[in-house]
Amino acid sequence: MLQMANYEFIKKQHHLLGKSIREISRETGYSRQVIRKALTFTEIPKYQLTKPKSCPVSDPVKETVQQWLRHDGLMPVKQRHTAKRIFDRLVAEYGFQGGESTVRHLVRTLKAKPPEAYVPLEFPPGAFAQFDWGEAHISCGGKMMKVQLFCMRLANSRKFFVKAFPHQKQEALLQGHVDAFAYFGAVPKTITYDNLKTVVKRILEGSSREEQELFIQLRAHYLFDSRFCEPAKGNQKGQVEHLVRYARQNFLVPMPEVRSLDELNVHLLAACDAFEQHPVPRTGQTVGERFDQERPFMLPLPTQPLPCCRTVSVKSNSLSMVHFDRNAYSVPVTHAANSRLWLKAFVNRIEIYEGTERLATHDRCYDKDQEILDYDHYLDLLLKRPGAVLYARTLHLQELPPIYQDLLLLWQRRAGGLKDFVRVLLLHREYDRTLVEEALIEARRRNMLQVDAIVQLLHQRTLPQHRIPPLQLPPDSSIPRVTVTQPNLRQYNELTKRSMVH
Structure with a gap:
């Protein structure tokens, strides 16, 4: 095959030096037909096959492989032939002598599809948004954890919202929508979805869907419309599909180490805010500027958010x-x-x-x-059955402060002590737990470990009438100053012991 340099030489010989086709043919050895073709050819020459190349190793089994692949179209996705399985069957059933790489190349060629063409789209402001879930892994409290990323993107401005949830259940779906709408400060008129089970109960004919009741409740509360992709047609919401990959690769690489999902979501929300500085293709505007223009066209938020449960x-x-x-x-x-x-x-x-x-x-x-368990749920029963206090699982799981453990250790040895311990726990229904703990500490310090004394200490901390300031007499007061010695109450204990001896 002649190269472009050969064509150049022939043209110069004919047009510049005036040589005839016969003379050029005689000097170069090319046929006159080739010379005439070179004089009219203007493109870089390319080699073209007159017929496909033969593949003597794979051609004998090509029809068989095609038949297997056509039959696979009727089988479940997870029970179809792989290239390795096809190779094994060819060797076992047909005595195939070629290599596995030859079969892989054949299967790849037979499965190849021409690339699809797409129509460039332009969405009106406020009219459309797209939603999808994505999966990612984080380090939460030192442990590897899989989280679900709620992703929603406005189609006009490219403004998006991303939040991590522990699962994809309906309550997470509802909460993600409510949080996204609150973040945007408005509601898009139509949202495009996959056919996920938390939204779609059943796929009907065409674009019709039987939707879940909770999703209909969400839609009725915020007044937006839903639109669903065809099954296995994720390209029909390509913007949010790209957002899932973008968020995972840019917000979660390297893998974040957080103490809780709340901490992770603070990080994701900051990333959503920062994206407002990115340009919107073919507009000359940033995401933030475009969103400011889009928001007036969106639906207003209702007065109260939907309970997401x-x-x-x-x-x-x-x-x-x-x-x-x-x-x-x-x-x-x-x-x-x-x-x-x-x-x-x-x-x-x-x-x-x-x-x-x-x-x-x-x-x-x-x-x-x-x-x-909440131990308060069992206190009424423990008051009737105080003997169960020492073994009540709910009290062991609560990990009460040390003062309660000390109190239980002291009171379990005296008559009615376990019931009094339950009465102390019941005080949490009336008083803040911090105040009760402070009263217990003071009661132990003053050796007043009785329920009535503890209640009196709580009254002193909470009721104004129990906060009487000490009397301050002026130096020239005529009121006599009387000092009262505090009695020794231990004498009564001594009398009690003597009466027990008699």
Whole structure:
């Protein structure tokens, strides 16, 4: 095949030196047909096959491999042929003599698809946003932890919101939306979603979906519309798909070391704010400037945010516990066993209700097979059964301050001491726990370890009428100064001992 330099030489010989095609052919040895082609050719010559190259090793099995791959289209995704499995079958069933790399190249060629073309899009301000979840790993309290990243992006300004949650359940989905809307200060008119189960109950014909009740409640509260991608068509919300990768690679590399998810979310929120300085392609504006123009076109926030919880029906057992998500949470013993209650699961807490009355609130536990107990729920029963105080699991789990441990050690040896200990714990319902602890410390210092004395000390700290200032007499006062010696009350103890001896 002639090179471009050969074409240049032939053209110069003919046009500049005036040589004929026959003369050039005689001097160069090229045929006159080649000379004529070179005189009219202007592009860099490329070699073109007249027919495809043969592959003597893989051609005999090509049709068989194509048939297997077509049949794979009807099989479950996780039970389809890999290139290694195809190679093994060819060797075992057809005596294939080629190498595994030859089969891999053949499979790659047969599976190759032409690249898809996309239409450039431009979204009107305030009209559209996109949402997706992403996964990432962090170091939380010195332990590796997988978190779920709630990602929402406004399609016009590229402004986004990213927050980490421990899971993707409905309460996290609701809380993420509420926090995102509060961060934007407004609500986009339409949000695009995948067909995730926390939103879509069932995929109907075309773009229709049967949605989850809690998601409909969210949409009705904030008045936005939902739009759903076709199954396995993540490119239909490409902006947020890119955001998931961007957040993971730029906000969480290197892996952050935090003490809690709250600390991580402070870091993510700062990153969302900093992104406002990035330029928006083809606009000459930053994300922040573009967002200031977009926000007036968005929907206003409602007066109150939506309560972000999932409500489930639960039943209390004989130990005054209800079970949820493989953990047990306590309720007051004043409610009979087997009572039908309602549990509201928030992201960070659990609330338990009987009708409209809230019975208990607990921090939500994400470990499994744990008991989350509040000793106050069992005090009414312990008052009737004080003998159980020493072995009550709820008191051991609470890790009471040392003063309570000392008090229990002293009172368990005297008659009625365990019941008095329960009465002290019941004081927490009326007084702040810090005040009760201070009163106990003072009572021990003054050797006044009786329930009534402790209550009197609490009255002195909380009731104004018990805070009488000492009387200050002027130097010229005519009122006589009387000094009263404090009596020795131990004498009564001595008399009591003597009467016991007689």
